[in-house]
């Protein structure tokens with residue numbers, strides 16, 4: 001059987017920016033490639049959407065993607081779903097899709113996530129600590145998956161779930177978590193799972209979440225990082241390998257990577273200075289951009305990280321690169337990150353601001369604050385903080401009171 005595998009399409013990413021259609025365009029290429037390669041089954045490893053509650057615009061794009069599959073109808077096929085004692089049957093007459101939810105789609109247990117909506121719309125089968133079985137041409141594929149959950153709890157959840165391969169089947173696992181060994185030392189992502197913690201005895205353990213595809217641990221661990229179909233975080237590693245999908249052949253366990261035909265190119269450059277002046281920095285950035293753009297078409301994404309030290313008296317905020325941004329506006333999507341060392345408390349303040357805020361949403365900051373404040377009290381994990389937070393965010397005070405008094409009663 002031919003199984004198309006991809007992940008992290010992040011539909012809805014780049015809303016109101018020059019990149020607003022990119023997630024859809026590149027996800028469409030991924031779906032089209034899966035069809036073109038005549039995949040019998042499609043596996044998605046989470047973060048189909050960029051947001052837990054997608055906009056109507058994002059929903060329209062997502063349904064358009066699944067319509068591509070419906071254009072090629074065939075025989076009626078069955079997927080069996082099993083979670084503990086619960087079983088369900090899903091029927092489809094187009095290429096079946098099995099998916100987990102990613103961290104971007106995560107919602108507490110009081111709420112339905114976007115993948116459950118897609119499931120009830122007949123687009124896919126959603127699994128979380130569950131399995132989906134698909135049989136075709138006397139071959140049996142068992143897919144077990146754990147949706148993306150907050151990293152702090154991931155290792156415990158993985159151990160508790162503890163999936164086991166089934167005899168006489170091709171056994172696959174879908175995950176959506178960070179893996180310790182994959183995080184660069186200067187990265188702000190966190191992980192509680194190591195390669196050694198991954199489920200054993202499977203033909204392939206597939207992980208989404210990390211946006212750079214990697215087959216680095218394929219031979220010894222059967223571990224595949226699918227990578228995303230769009231660049232969202234602009235990490236250095238994402239500049240090294242293009243975006244694409246994998247085709248897994250269940251019979252000979254072979255794996256093939258196919259690059260998306262039309263994707264936006266991403267270039268990551270680091271420029272280092274010692275006691276740099278504004279003029280030197282401007283000149284170097286401009287020279288680098290001219291060099292990159294001399295042989296580049298259709299507006300690449302360029303990130304330039306400026307590092308090192310500035311001449312005395314000069315600070316990051318003094319480096320004005322607006323003229324350069326303007327000059328290259330039509331040729332590239334340019335992101336310049338001024339990251340020069342600064343003296344004294346200003347630098348510390350800046351660092352503090354970055355670690356405190358980072359790229360977090362207001363909701364994520366609010367959740368962190370609640371967690372931090374609770375940790376200082378004697379609450380001792382008496383209730384599920386994320387669940388209570390989500391309920392509060394939705395204004396469901398009655399349920400929160402109910403939950404808390406229930407705990408208190410015990």
Ligand SMILES: [Mn+2]
Pocket residue numbers: 008047102104209210228
């Ligand atoms: Mn993602």
